[in-house]
Amino acid sequence: MKPAEEYILNQPEFYQEIILNLQVVIEKELPEAVLLFKWKIPYYYVNGKPFCFINASHKGKFVDLAFNKGYQLEQHLDHLVGEKRNTFKSLRYVSLEEIDVSILKEVILEAKVLH
Template identity: 35%
Template sequence: MKPVDAYFLEQKEPYRSIMLYVREVILKTLPNVQERYSYKIPFYNIGKKPMIYINILKGTDFVDVAFVQGILLEKDFPELQNYNNRKQVRSIQIKHIEDLDEHRFVMLLQAAGKQLEQSKKAWFI
């Protein structure tokens, strides 16, 4: 079993279901994305550049779907939050699967993928 698979299966509900659903939408929407296990969490890269990571932050009750270049997307996608005062990363917090608007999430994934492909590097701040 791959480490990323083990990570998802080790999560408690409802987090496991949320993460597996988000993973499915990411992989279906972005066929060129590569799933990796880095820093003990799942990352989704385009080429060698990280685009998204999924995590449950300590002391929270949601799945944090974080976009590495989220600061460049927040104008068009106001659902992206600057959680915990991060310089560049913006994320959506999901407490229940029903909270995720799949159509809007797909649009966000496509915009993030296009943005990252045009960038020289993922971390710029």
């Protein structure tokens, strides 16, 4: 099993469900994306460059989907979290029901244009 897959499958069910749902959308919108395990987290690369990562924050009890060049994103700013980061902004989920697939797709596609 690949390290990124192992990370996901070793998460408690709460985090695992959210991550797996995010994966489905990401991989549908970005079929060219490659899931790697970098900096101890699952990281999607597009055209050999880091694109976004998924982090299960057990301390904060949420899942972050953080985008490289996140501070350049202009859509859905009310859904993006920056929190003391220089380049990343993320969509943060505390439940499976919070995933708005249309917003997620739009952010992914805007990030792809910036990539």
